[in-house]
Amino acid sequence: xxxxxxxxxxxxxxxxxxxxxxxxxxxxxxxxxxxxxxxxxxxxxxxxxxxxxxxxxxxxxxxxxxxxxxxxxxxxxxxxxxxxxxxxxxxxxxxxxxxxxxxxxxxxxxxxxxxxxxxxxxxxxxxxxxxxxxxxxxxxxxxxxxxxxxxxxxxxxxxxxxxxxxxxxxxxxxxxxxxxxxxxxxxxxxxxxxxxxxxxxxxxxxxxxxxxxxxxxxxxxxxxxxxxxxxxxxxxxxxxxxxxxxxxxxxxxxxxxxxxxxxxxxxxxxxxxxxxxxxxxxxxxxxxxxxxxxxxxxxxxxxxxxxxxxxxxxxxxxxxxxxxxxxxxxxxxxxxxxxxxxxxxxxxxxxxxxxxxxxxxxxxxxxxxxxxxxxxxxxxxxxxxxxxxxxxxxxxxxxxxxxxxxxxxxxxxxxxxxxxxxxxxxxxxxxxxxxxxxxxxxxxxxxxxxxxxxxxxxxxxxxxxxxxxxxxxxxxxxxxxxxxxxxxxxxxxxxxxxxxxxxxxxxxxxxxxxxxxxxxxxxxxxxxxxxxxxxxxxxxxxx
Amino acid sequence: xxxxxxxxxxxxxxxxxxxxxxxxxxxxxxxxxxxxxxxxxxxxxxxxxxxxxxxxxxxxxxxxxxxxxxxxxxxxxxxxxxxxxxxxxxxxxxxxxxx
Amino acid sequence: xxxxxxxxxxxxxxxxxxxxxxxxxxxxxxxxxxxxxxxxxxxxxxxxxxxxxxxxxxxxxxxxxxxxxxxxxxxxxxxxxxxxxxxxxxxxxxxxxxxxxxxxxxxxxxxxxxxxxxxxxxxxxxxxxxxxxxxxxxxxxxxxxxxxxxxxxxxxxxxxxxxxxxxxxxxxxxxxxxxxxxxxxxxxxxxxxxxxxxxxxxxxxxxxxxxxxxxxx
Numbered sequence: 001x002x003x004x005x006x007x008x009x010x011x012x013x014x015x016x017x018x019x020x021x022x023x024x025x026x027x028x029x030x031x032x033x034x035x036x037x038x039x040x041x042x043x044x045x046x047x048x049x050x051x052x053x054x055x056x057x058x059x060x061x062x063x064x065x066x067x068x069x070x071x072x073x074x075x076x077x078x079x080x081x082x083x084x085x086x087x088x089x090x091x092x093x094x095x096x097x098x099x100x101x102x103x104x105x106x107x108x109x110x111x112x113x114x115x116x117x118x119x120x121x122x123x124x125x126x127x128x129x130x131x132x133x134x135x136x137x138x139x140x141x142x143x144x145x146x147x148x149x150x151x152x153x154x155x156x157x158x159x160x161x162x163x164x165x166x167x168x169x170x171x172x173x174x175x176x177x178x179x180x181x182x183x184x185x186x187x188x189x190x191x192x193x194x195x196x197x198x199x200x201x202x203x204x205x206x207x208x209x210x211x212x213x214x215x216x217x218x219x220x221x222x223x224x225x226x227x228x229x230x231x232x233x234x235x236x237x238x239x240x241x242x243x244x245x246x247x248x249x250x251x252x253x254x255x256x257x258x259x260x261x262x263x264x265x266x267x268x269x270x271x272x273x274x275x276x277x278x279x280x281x282x283x284x285x286x287x288x289x290x291x292x293x294x295x296x297x298x299x300x301x302x303x304x305x306x307x308x309x310x311x312x313x314x315x316x317x318x319x320x321x322x323x324x325x326x327x328x329x330x331x332x333x334x335x336x337x338x339x340x341x342x343x344x345x346x347x348x349x350x351x352x353x354x355x356x357x358x359x360x361x362x363x364x365x366x367x368x369x370x371x372x373x374x375x376x377x378x379x380x381x382x383x384x385x386x387x388x389x390x391x392x393x394x395x396x397x398x399x400x401x402x403x404x405x406x407x408x409x410x411x412x413x414x415x416x417x418x419x420x421x422x423x424x425x426x427x428x429x430x431x432x433x434x435x436x437x438x439x440x441x442x443x444x445x446x447x448x449x450x451x452x453x454x455x456x457x458x459x460x461x462x463x464x465x466x467x468x469x470x471x472x473x474x475x476x477x478x479x480x481x482x483x484x485x486x487x488x489x490x491x492x493x494x495x496x497x498x499x500x501x502x503x504x505x506x507x508x509x510x511x512x513x514x515x516x517x518x519x520x521x522x523x524x525x526x527x528x529x530x531x532x533x534x535x536x537x538x539x540x541x542x543x
Numbered sequence: 544x545x546x547x548x549x550x551x552x553x554x555x556x557x558x559x560x561x562x563x564x565x566x567x568x569x570x571x572x573x574x575x576x577x578x579x580x581x582x583x584x585x586x587x588x589x590x591x592x593x594x595x596x597x598x599x600x601x602x603x604x605x606x607x608x609x610x611x612x613x614x615x616x617x618x619x620x621x622x623x624x625x626x627x628x629x630x631x632x633x634x635x636x637x638x639x640x641x642x
Numbered sequence: 643x644x645x646x647x648x649x650x651x652x653x654x655x656x657x658x659x660x661x662x663x664x665x666x667x668x669x670x671x672x673x674x675x676x677x678x679x680x681x682x683x684x685x686x687x688x689x690x691x692x693x694x695x696x697x698x699x700x701x702x703x704x705x706x707x708x709x710x711x712x713x714x715x716x717x718x719x720x721x722x723x724x725x726x727x728x729x730x731x732x733x734x735x736x737x738x739x740x741x742x743x744x745x746x747x748x749x750x751x752x753x754x755x756x757x758x759x760x761x762x763x764x765x766x767x768x769x770x771x772x773x774x775x776x777x778x779x780x781x782x783x784x785x786x787x788x789x790x791x792x793x794x795x796x797x798x799x800x801x802x803x804x805x806x807x808x809x810x811x812x813x814x815x816x817x818x819x820x821x822x823x824x825x826x827x828x829x830x831x832x833x834x835x836x837x838x839x840x841x842x843x844x845x846x847x848x849x850x851x852x853x854x855x856x857x858x859x
Contacts, residue, residue, distance in 0.1 A: 110654040112664045178671050185608060186664040187654070212671055213619050216679040224686075224794070231772030233790045234783070235686065241783040246689055249627045250682050300622055304630070314637055316630035518653075547732045554729065558722040562715055569711045572853035578695075581854045588849035592842045599725045599838045606663065609670050616674030620681040627685050631692060 014417070014514040029114035030517055035100035036415070037121050042088050042096065043484065045128065049083030052076045054477065057439075057470040065457035073456035074141035075157065081144025083135075086166050087128055089396055090258065093265035094211070095120070095176060097407045098204050100415060102180060104508035104515065105198055107189025107524045112182040120175040127169030134161035143454065145255070148236035148247040152228040160229055163222040170219045173261075177211030180204055189507070191526035195289070198506055198530045199282060202289040203268030206296035210257045210264070213300070218254035221247070245311050252303035260299040262396055263363070264292060266403030267334055270356045273410050274338050276504040277353035278345030281531035284337040291330035298327040308379045317376055324374035331367055335360060350502070351422065354429040355406025362398025362436065366391055369444065384454075387447025390440045398436050405432070405483065412487070413501045417514040418494030421486050428486075432479035438472025505532050548601050557598040564591050650826050662828050669832045673839050676802075680843055683798070687791045687850065690784070697781035701788030702855025704769065706760045710852035713756050714844065720749035721841045728834045734824030736817060743814045743830075746837065750807050757800055764789075792851055799847060802840045809833045 015032045025033055056076050059067035068076065099117065103110050111117050134140055140162040142151040151159050184205045188197070224235050225247070234240020236247040275282045282288060304312055304320030312320075338360055347353070369391040373379050382388065412420055442465040447453075451462050458466065500509040511520050528535065568587040572580065597603035602613050655661040691698045727742035761770075768776040771790045779785065813833055816822065822830060 108654065112654065112668065114654060174675050178668055181671055182664050182668040185667055186660060212675055213678055216675045217682050220679050220682045227794065233771045234787060235790060241787050246686055249630065250686065253623055300619065301626065312630045313633040315633040319629065547729060551726065551729055554722060554725045558718065561718045565711065565714050565718065568853060572856035575857040580857065584849035584853040588845045591845045595721060595838050595842050599721055600835050608667055612667065612670045612674060616677040620677055623681050624685040624688060627689065631689055
């Protein structure tokens with residue numbers, strides 16, 4: 001008699017289950033695992049930097065600012081800025097979602113240089129540890145901008161350690177950018193021509209170009225600050241013949257393109273989410289693709305708008321002002337095209353789309369207030385006030401952080417093979433939106449009325465708006481903490497996700513959720529355009 | 544066996560040219576030509592650098608992408624130095640203090 | 643013996659050509675990050691030079707002009723040796739490759755020897771800012787600034803040379819172990835690119851530090 005052998009039910013083999021144990025994570029070269037290593041790191045830094053913000057907002061509840069001393073307050077805003085800019089925002093989307101999704105979306109097995117990718121993470125962590133050392137040992141009080149000669153000659157805090165930590169992490173950025181550029185140029189699947197690429201790839205590519213060209217400038221500038229401070233030589237110190245404005249030129253040459261490093265990946269994510277949940281191709285594909293490159297290029301020509309009151313020549317200021325108006329144009333093109341994509345689309349208000357729409361709204365406000373700042377006359381009034389703070393938080397928090405959360409929700413099923421709890425997620429998206437506006441809109445008003453930034457105390461008539469802002473910050477904090485909890489919960493207990501729960505186009509959705517280690521069983525050959533929702537509609541006979 | 548990109552003869556000729564240019568720039572440096580000293584030095588350096596990049600580094604013979612990368616690097620450095628100098632060289636042109 | 647080419651093609655690439663092209667593009671992109679790195683130093687130097695040309699000329703007059711000129715020629719020779727090394731690799735001539743790599747390293751060490759001698763001479767003359775800089779001329783502050791840039795820029799360059807020598811030594815070892823042949827020798831090409839770039843930087847350093855004040859010596 002024949003015996004029937006029952007097939008063993010095996011756990012599916014994917015990048016998570018293939019190899020287990022801590023060493024398989026810390027020595028991985030799989031871009032998907034490295035992306036998750038970065039998720040853990042930047043989440044830690046986000047809440048660490050957020051903690052400093054919490055202390056600042058608590059201090060600002062009263063006009064006299066009695067929570068911390070003024071010296072401590074100076075350290076709080078400096079450390080908040082340093083952590084949030086270099087250890088959260090810059091790596092956030094590129095190193096998490098970018099690392100995970102980029103090879104998938106171009107049909108590659110991995111990035112061009114997987115070992116270099118792992119090295120990037122280790123260098124990032126090294127930079128993080130050195131900076132944390134500076135913070136734990138006593139902090140730094142120069143502002144995240146390290147203006148000289150205060151940073152080089154007068155500050156008594158851990159400037160060199162902080163500068164060294166940051167410049168080390170800069171090398172991590174450079175390697176990532178290099179990896180992405182090489183990958184996009186040479187690792188695309190057969191048939192995947194440039195104009196068939198999803199906009200995600202164009203924007204990540206543009207980001208990588210900035211990473212590679214701007215970050216070395218920061219590294220060497222911070223090195224010069226460290227050398228000046230350590231050896232008491234004069235490069236940027238007027239007492240020794242140096243020029244502090246020259247430091248600002250070099251610093252902002254990097255730091256302005258840096259903000260495009262923060263926003264282009266966010267735009268990359270939004271450009272994927274909006275077509276998917278409108279079930280329509282992205283409107284004006286080529287315009288959006290070229291606008292990414294335009295933002296990356298023009299973004300290098302505008303840095304002087306941070307220095308209108310620093311002592312530059314009038315003609316230089318006027319040039320930078322004009323160019324700053326120009327750089328707004330490609331961003332505006334994207335906003336119009338995203339909106340046009342949704343028009344007459346079959347809009348499905350899932351959580352990722354809520355975050356994406358939130359991005360478009362808040363980025364628009366942030367961007368428009370940037371134009372206010374680009375006008376020299378207006379800038380003289382509001383520079384170094386809370387108006388500027390509100391402007392950049394609208395873009396970085398209302399923009400990038402919302403896009404980051406949107407992207408995490410969108411690709412979560414692909415990353416973990418699970419769904420997150422939908423109703424709770426929508427509630428958190430709403431909480432974030434309300435909390436954010438409550439926190440930062442009053443700051444526009446405060447700045448216009450004259451409240452300076454980086455001040456631990458303020459005139460009594462500004463108290464109401466400050467209290468409102470702090471209240472908003474508490475709500476915003478809740479909106480950030482709850483997703484952390486439910487994502488961790490969903491990792492094990494969420495509903496299992498299908499390969500393509502959103503029925504989205506894009507090569508990443510054509511492989512399993514979670515994907516196998518080598519991404520695709522068979523390397524796809526691409527013969528269709530990106531965002532081929534029309535073809536999908538015809539396939540399903542919905543005409 | 545992959546094909547040889549550049550012949551030994553071309554390398555040798557480039558090497559000799561570079562040494563000759565070094566001699567030229569050194570000799571010119573010993574003459575007092577005022578501001579032209581610096582200008583000439585940088586110009587000759589540019590020629591030498593271009594030869595090294597084009598011949599020794601195979602940029603002249605390389606893929607189009609390589610040439611775009613090189614051009615971008617040069618252009619971005621020019622943006623850095625150009626826009627920075629645009630500030631310093633236009634100061635003091637108006638009759639107001641500090642402008 | 644296993645074919646070096648088969649061993650060397652990594653999993654994420656389809657074929658050796660893709661790997662070679664991708665690595666070459668990546669190395670060039672890395673080199674332009676170095677352009678931006680040194681670019682900041684050249685830019686800030688230029689700003690100060692425009693502001694204080696006389697002082698910077700005086701600083702330049704205190705350079706060891708002939709050591710600088712000889713060093714420029716030395717580096718050009720080492721670049722030539724490196725180019726010949728790449729040429730040998732392309733033709734599969736392993737022994738010649740090893741010889742030229744050794745020559746490149748040797749000439750590079752000569753450069754560093756001359757450089758460190760220069761540094762020592764400056765130290766003896768009390769021209770090292772932050773350590774023992776002394777100058778009693780009216781332009782002392784800006785002559786010191788000149789020397790600050792001199793030490794930072796040539797120092798950074800020397801560090802790059804040391805890294806290059808390390809890379810070349812690793813290449814020498816791999817040549818000995820038979821890692822390269824006429825088909826696969828990409829690391830040799832890429833290290834060559836790096837080495838030539840370091841030479842290019844020196845060409846500009848010589849021009850801005852040594853030449854302007856040479857006629858005043």
